[in-house]
Amino acid sequence: MGEKKARRMKTPKVSKNCKPLTAEELREISDKYAVYIKDLHVAFDTQDGCVKAVNGVNMQIEKGKTLGLVGETGAGKTTTGLAMLNLIQSPPGQITAGQIVVNGQDVLHASLKELENFRGKDVSMIFQDPMTSLNPVLTVGDQIAEVISYHENCTAKEAEEKAKEILELVGIPGFRDKDYPHQFSGGMKQRVVIAIALACSPSVLIADEPTTALDVTIQAQVLEMMRELKQKLNTAMIMITHDLGIVAETCDEVSVIYAGRIVEHGTLVDIFEHTRHPYTEGLFNSLPDVTNRTAKLKPIRGLMPDPSNLPEGCAFCPRCNYAMEICKTKKPQKIYDSDTHYVECHLYSCGRQIGDGGEMDA
Amino acid sequence: MYRYIIKRILALIPILLGVTFIVYAIMSFQPGDPARTLLGTGATEASIQQLRQEMGLNDPFIVQYARYIWNLLHGDMGISYVTGNDVSFEVFSRFPNTVILAIGAIVFAVAVSIPIGIISATKQYSAFDNIGMIIALLGVSMPSFWLGLMLILLFSVHLGILPSGGMQNGFWSLILPSITLGAESMATITRTTRSSMLEVIRQDYIRTARAKGVPERKVIIKHSLRNALIPTVTVTGIEMGALLGGAILTETVFSWPGMGRLLIDSIGNQNTPVVLGCLVIFAICFCIVNLIVDILYAYIDPRIKAQYK
Amino acid sequence: MKRQASEISRKYKKKNQFVDVMVRISKNKMAVLGLIIVIIMVLTAIFADVIADYDDVAIKQNMAIRLQKPSAEHWFGTDEMGRDIFARIVHGTRISLYVGAISVGISLLFGGFLGAVAGYYGGKIDNGIMRVLDVFLAIPAMLLATAIVTALGSSMINLLLAVGIASVPGFARVTRASVLTVRDQEFIEAARAIGAKDSTIILTHILPNCLAPLIVQCTLRIGKAIVFTASLSFIGLGIKQPTPEWGAMLSGSREFIRDNPHMVLFPGLAIMLIVLALNVLGDGLRDALDPKLK
Numbered sequence: 001m002g003e004k005k006a007r008r009m010k011t012p013k014v015s016k017n018c019k020p021l022t023a024e025e026l027r028e029i030s031d032k033y034a035v036y037i038k039d040l041h042v043a044f045d046t047q048d049g050c051v052k053a054v055n056g057v058n059m060q061i062e063k064g065k066t067l068g069l070v071g072e073t074g075a076g077k078t079t080t081g082l083a084m085l086n087l088i089q090s091p092p093g094q095i096t097a098g099q100i101v102v103n104g105q106d107v108l109h110a111s112l113k114e115l116e117n118f119r120g121k122d123v124s125m126i127f128q129d130p131m132t133s134l135n136p137v138l139t140v141g142d143q144i145a146e147v148i149s150y151h152e153n154c155t156a157k158e159a160e161e162k163a164k165e166i167l168e169l170v171g172i173p174g175f176r177d178k179d180y181p182h183q184f185s186g187g188m189k190q191r192v193v194i195a196i197a198l199a200c201s202p203s204v205l206i207a208d209e210p211t212t213a214l215d216v217t218i219q220a221q222v223l224e225m226m227r228e229l230k231q232k233l234n235t236a237m238i239m240i241t242h243d244l245g246i247v248a249e250t251c252d253e254v255s256v257i258y259a260g261r262i263v264e265h266g267t268l269v270d271i272f273e274h275t276r277h278p279y280t281e282g283l284f285n286s287l288p289d290v291t292n293r294t295a296k297l298k299p300i301r302g303l304m305p306d307p308s309n310l311p312e313g314c315a316f317c318p319r320c321n322y323a324m325e326i327c328k329t330k331k332p333q334k335i336y337d338s339d340t341h342y343v344e345c346h347l348y349s350c351g352r353q354i355g356d357g358g359e360m361d362a
Numbered sequence: 363m364y365r366y367i368i369k370r371i372l373a374l375i376p377i378l379l380g381v382t383f384i385v386y387a388i389m390s391f392q393p394g395d396p397a398r399t400l401l402g403t404g405a406t407e408a409s410i411q412q413l414r415q416e417m418g419l420n421d422p423f424i425v426q427y428a429r430y431i432w433n434l435l436h437g438d439m440g441i442s443y444v445t446g447n448d449v450s451f452e453v454f455s456r457f458p459n460t461v462i463l464a465i466g467a468i469v470f471a472v473a474v475s476i477p478i479g480i481i482s483a484t485k486q487y488s489a490f491d492n493i494g495m496i497i498a499l500l501g502v503s504m505p506s507f508w509l510g511l512m513l514i515l516l517f518s519v520h521l522g523i524l525p526s527g528g529m530q531n532g533f534w535s536l537i538l539p540s541i542t543l544g545a546e547s548m549a550t551i552t553r554t555t556r557s558s559m560l561e562v563i564r565q566d567y568i569r570t571a572r573a574k575g576v577p578e579r580k581v582i583i584k585h586s587l588r589n590a591l592i593p594t595v596t597v598t599g600i601e602m603g604a605l606l607g608g609a610i611l612t613e614t615v616f617s618w619p620g621m622g623r624l625l626i627d628s629i630g631n632q633n634t635p636v637v638l639g640c641l642v643i644f645a646i647c648f649c650i651v652n653l654i655v656d657i658l659y660a661y662i663d664p665r666i667k668a669q670y671k
Numbered sequence: 672m673k674r675q676a677s678e679i680s681r682k683y684k685k686k687n688q689f690v691d692v693m694v695r696i697s698k699n700k701m702a703v704l705g706l707i708i709v710i711i712m713v714l715t716a717i718f719a720d721v722i723a724d725y726d727d728v729a730i731k732q733n734m735a736i737r738l739q740k741p742s743a744e745h746w747f748g749t750d751e752m753g754r755d756i757f758a759r760i761v762h763g764t765r766i767s768l769y770v771g772a773i774s775v776g777i778s779l780l781f782g783g784f785l786g787a788v789a790g791y792y793g794g795k796i797d798n799g800i801m802r803v804l805d806v807f808l809a810i811p812a813m814l815l816a817t818a819i820v821t822a823l824g825s826s827m828i829n830l831l832l833a834v835g836i837a838s839v840p841g842f843a844r845v846t847r848a849s850v851l852t853v854r855d856q857e858f859i860e861a862a863r864a865i866g867a868k869d870s871t872i873i874l875t876h877i878l879p880n881c882l883a884p885l886i887v888q889c890t891l892r893i894g895k896a897i898v899f900t901a902s903l904s905f906i907g908l909g910i911k912q913p914t915p916e917w918g919a920m921l922s923g924s925r926e927f928i929r930d931n932p933h934m935v936l937f938p939g940l941a942i943m944l945i946v947l948a949l950n951v952l953g954d955g956l957r958d959a960l961d962p963k964l965k
Contacts, residue, residue, distance in 0.1 A: 085573055089564075091486075112578065120575035127573075132566035137588045137664055147574040180664045196574060380806035384815075391822040503947040505898045507905050508921060508939030515932055607813025614906055615925075626906050629821050641818055645810050652809070 014086075017041075017097040020109040030104035034204050034236035035061040035084070040098035042079050042088060042260075049308035053079040055260035057098075059238075061253070063203070066230070066237040068251035068268075070244065070283070074304050076260040077240045078128065081206045084238075085119050086110070103203045121151040123204040124197035129213055130189035134181040140192050141167070141177025144199055151200045163199070170195045170225060187218035194222065198229055205230070205237045211246065223250060244283065248272065253340075256280050259305055259315035266341030276343040278320045281354050314346065322347055322354060370656050374649055381645040382434070386427050389638050395419075396634065399443060434642065440635035444628070449639040453621060457643065459529065460620035463612065464605050466540030471548040472598065479555025479594075483563065484582060494552065501549025506608050510542035510615035527617035535616075543612040547601035554597040559590040592663055599655030603648045695959040702955020708948035716765040723758035730754065730913050741933050748933040751923065752913075756934065759915035760941050766916050767945065770831060771896040775889055777835035782842025783885065787873055789843065790850030797847075804840040812837035813902065820908045830909055834899050838892045845888050849881035883960040890953035894946040901942050917942050 021029070029036045042054040054076040061067045069077050082088050083095055086107050100107040103122040110118065127133040135143060144163035149156060164174035170191040172184075181189060190210065197205060207226065211219040227250060230237055239250055247254055247268075254271040256264040256279065264277035275281050282300035289295050302319035305311055311318065317327040326346050335348040347353055397413040398405065414420055418429060433439065439449035478498075482491040517538060518526035524538050525531045562568065563586055571585045572578075610622035617623070621640050628636040696702050715722065733753035741748040747756035789800040807815070816833035823829045853859065854877065862872050901918025903909035910916040912923060917938040924934035 087569065087572055116575045116577055118575065119573055125573045127566060127570060129566060133570045135567040135571065135585055135589070137662070138585070146576060150575055150577070182665050193570070196570070376802075377806055377809050380803075381809045384806060384810065385818055388815075388818045388822045499947065499950060500943070503894065503950050504943050505901055505905075505918070505939065505946075507902060507918075508935075508942065511921065511925070511928065511935045512939065515928060515935060519929055519932075603809075603811045604813075607811035610813055610817070610906060611902055625817065629817070629908070637818075637821060641814055644814050648811060649809055 014108045015094060015096045018095060018099065018108045021099060021101065021106050026101060026104065026106060029101045032062065033060050033101070034063040034065075034103060035059060035067075035238065036099075036101040037080070037084070038099045040080065040083060040100065041096045042076070042083055042093060043096050044093045046092055046308075051308045052310055053093075053260055053307055054083065055310070057257070057260065057262055059255065059262070061204075061236050061238065063236050064234045065252045066239055066250055068247040068254040069238055069240045069257055070242065070247055070254060071257035072242060072304055074307070075257045076307075077257055078208050080257070081125060081208050081238065081240055083107075084204075084206060085123060085125060086115055087119075087125075117151070120147045120202070121200045122202060123206065124200070124202040125206040126193055126197045126208060126210045128209040130186055130193050131213065133193050134189060136181055139178050139180055140184070144177070144192070144196050147196055147199045163195075166195045166199050167192075169198075169229070171221070187214050187222070190214055190218075190222060191225075194226065198233075201233050201235075203235060205235045206240070207237060208240045209242070210239075212241070212243075219246075226250070244287065256283070259307065259310060261315065261344065263316065263345070264341075264343045266337075270338070270341040274337070274341065276337055276341070276348065276354065277345050278322050278347070278354050279316050282319075282321075314344075322352070324350070366660055367657055370653055374653055378646060378649055379431070381649065382431060382642055383427060385641045385645060386430060386638065387423075389634060389641070390423065390426075392634060394632070399632070439639040439642070442628075442636050443633045444631050444636070449635045452624065452636055453639045453643055456619060456621045456624050459618060460609050460613070460622060462536065463539055463543060463609055463618060463620055464602070466536045467542075467544035467547065467605055467608075467612075468598070468602060469544075470540045471544040471551055471601065475548045475552035476555055476594065479552045480559055480582065480587070480590075482552070482556045483559030483590075486560065491556075494556075498549040498552045501545045502553075504545065506542055506546055507611040507615050509545055510538065510612060513538045513542060514615070527615075529619060539612050539616045539618055542615065543605060543608050546608065547598075547605060550601060551594060551597055555590065555594045558593040559586060562586045562590045565589075588662060592659070595655060595658055595662060599652055602651045602655075606644050606648055692956075692959045696955050699955045699958065701951045702959075705948040705951035705955065708944065709952060712764055712945050712948070713768065715761055716768045719762050719765045722761050723755070725762055730915075732913075738927065738931055738934075740931075747937045748931070750920070750934055751927055754913075754915075756920075756937055759920060760917070760937060763915045763917045763920065763938070763941065764945075766910065766914065767897045767900065767942075768893075770827075770834065770900045770910075771893040774831045774834040774896045774900075775838060775892045777831060778838035778842050778892065779885065779889060781835070782839040783846045783878075783881075785839070786843035786846025786848075787850050787877065787881075790847035791854060791869070791873055791877065793854075800843070801847075804843055807836070808840045812899065816899065816903060817908060820903065825908055825911070830900070830903070833903070834896050837899060838896065841892065842885070842888060845884045846881050849884055850877050853877050853880045887953055887957045887960065890949055890956060894949035894953070897949075898942060898946055 037057055037059040040054050040057040041052070044051040044053060057076070057080055059067065059080075069080065071077050079088065079093075083098075084100055084102055084107060086095075086100075088095060095108060098108070103118075105114070105118050105122060107115075107118075134140070141160060141163045144166055145156070145159040148154065148162050149159040152159075154162070160177070164177050167177055168174050172188055172191055172195075176184075181192070184192065190213065194210065197207075210226070211222050214222065223246065226237075229235070237250075239246065241247060251268055253267050254265065255262045256271070256277060258279050264271065264275075264280050266274070271280065272284075275284060279300070282298075285298040286300060288297060300319055305315055305318070311328075313329045314320070314323075314327045314332050317323045320327065324346060330346070332344045332346045332349075334342045334344055336342045337348070395410070395414070397410050397417060397419060401410060401413060418426060421429075437450050439453065441447070442449055442452050445452065478494050482494040485491055514526045517524040525535050526538075527535075529535050568581060568585055571581050576585070609620060610625060612618065613620045613622035614626055621643065625637060625640040627633075628640065696706075719725070731754070733749075735753060736745075736749050737751055737753040739745055739749040745755050745757065747760065750756055750759070785800050785804070789797040815836060819833040819836070820829055823832075850873075859872060859876060862876060900909055901916070901921070904911070904916045904918030905922045907922065910919055912919055920938040921935060924931070924938070928935050
């Protein structure tokens, strides 16, 4: 009993604001969704103040679907992904509110042992930078076999064999399992990272900018491979990216995140053809027009707000072409455009919309 | 792998030559005439000159140095002024004792510091961490010979449970001197292990390991430690050199019959050949220890091993 | 847009660096304590004569009151020659700080010069200098000092040299590393393009960049130099009796350890205290100056 208690003590601390879910609620949620996040808040306590990285994110992903999480650097995308595994670095960071259910597991109230069983098997994460994500002193085969032997009942030899198979699956010759990470190129390293993530056929895959560090041709290969594997295993996936092109290729639904909040969410068609939020409009406008090479680029002016000093009212207001007085003081609420599409913007509560002119600041 | 070892050994040779050269050069500044000292005050000028000729003392410096190295390679380091024995005999009869002391010290240092460093890093800012760091700080600030004296005061004078000197009591004699000699190294290695563990734990690949569901204990031992040990091994190597220097002090405090004591006594007796012999052997040992550390390095870090595959 | 940019820059404007460092150090209580202790020690050294007269109290033997335990009259007791230990420790402060500071000053000059030259010119000069330093590093400092003092005699100059040489490679390395980071930047090229001499470039552009790590090194090295001097004196190679150097005092007290622990306790405590203070201060300075921790 003492040991059990001691183990449970080693749960990453979450704030008391995160209420545990009842078994009923848990079952209800997990029947419908592979991923369920409600009102997630994550803050980091640093020397320079309290950095509010995630400020009320909601997410629901059905099994087998892919959600694209789109936003600029610093919007809180990676933090959201890490929170889903309860891997926020705990001295500075803390999950201050919210509920997270992934594959039927109440993530925020799981013991360390439960989390260790859960990570890598029910849900896996592909990290952004392949250069630093692999342990330099362990062989590639060892790092893949490790995740297999911790989650599946098999001998070391079987794990080794399976690791070789998976390497083949991601397009790396099996005999290279005895090599070290530094002996691979960037693209191959990322494939190893993907191999590790998929080794135990997870039900949910969090891909954090998996192709950002790679060049375009490799990007295409990796995305294709992920798509195939996803279809084979019916994995639900979160594709975290700032690249709208990748979103168009791989996602079923899209959430646009800004300063730690989802400002617009909808299906692929909703977002691409019925864009509602000024920020999303800005993102699309920022893409250079391939057909008109001499056209002026239209970036979004200004910078993302300092997460340790977020403005009152709408976080996008200082950069918004449609900003109104109310935007400065009141945070916008969710407004549904259709069953699948919502946006958080005051324009829509006033009967206006984007594209109807807006104030252009000099 | 062998290429790496050969390469390191070859790199060692110029350093060894340089080291012996510097030691020899410094010692040659000593005033006084070895021939005169050997023959004593009653000797005639002629016999002194003759002895100088025989000993080759009139040859240019480089020649004398080369001759010394040549003799050294044959195990001949001259004759002690005091006992008349071969210097090599004097030095090598004490050598094992110093080695035993050094091994005792490094075993103490490593056995204590690595666990403390790891635990301090994984439980950063806890009481354990704070106490550990204070002890490390004290270890680095305390003169080793004073620590030795204080240990004698406590364990030999007050409590009477440990001998205050000499080698007669076997293992028990080794305890206090090892702690004395090893204390400073222990402090440095603890701090290094802790800071390198802290850095490793923040790395992305540790995050990956946790995301895979690897149990925390394995994350620390299998994933973090091997990476964190790299600077630790380097520092341990450096510390071994400091140990050789510190042995002089420790052997003095505990009347330990090693090379350090021999060195000090010989300085007092102006027994130059023995002084030179001790210094040269110390320096060679240090170089060899560094070589071993370099090789160990390659075993731990596969990136270096791969360079020489 | 302009409004926003200036707001942001006002927030992150580069504060006066010195003030910045001072503020950061003051947050580190241990470092501040260390600084206070160092200042006290320095003052003790300067006013040693005022606290206790040198010849009368520290040196003159008085066999009648030898080996007395600490008392109201003799705070730390008396030694085997009847000398007041407290007075001797006070004067010892002056000696230790003197030798420590000067030997480190010598190392700083030599090491800094070698490191700057090696870093700036690179190539064969760099290689050559570093090789020579490697050889010096290959000999444990204690042994090198022993050799020097044995061969050249134990005058103050030789002692300063012996203690100083031990720190030269350290300073050279630090200087060289700092020089290397600045050397390839464009403003150096610009300076050269307008015809500035190498020596001018090194002195006015490169050295200020090295100041921070060098200050840290100095602080830490002075502590090491003090212990080193005490060690040499302990084995009879450094400062000899009757001069009240701490290490020499410990050497003399060995025979009397059984019945007179106070003779062994106080000089050692003095050494430990000053070195501890310097180490803590040096660590604090390093943390305050290290941009990675910002």
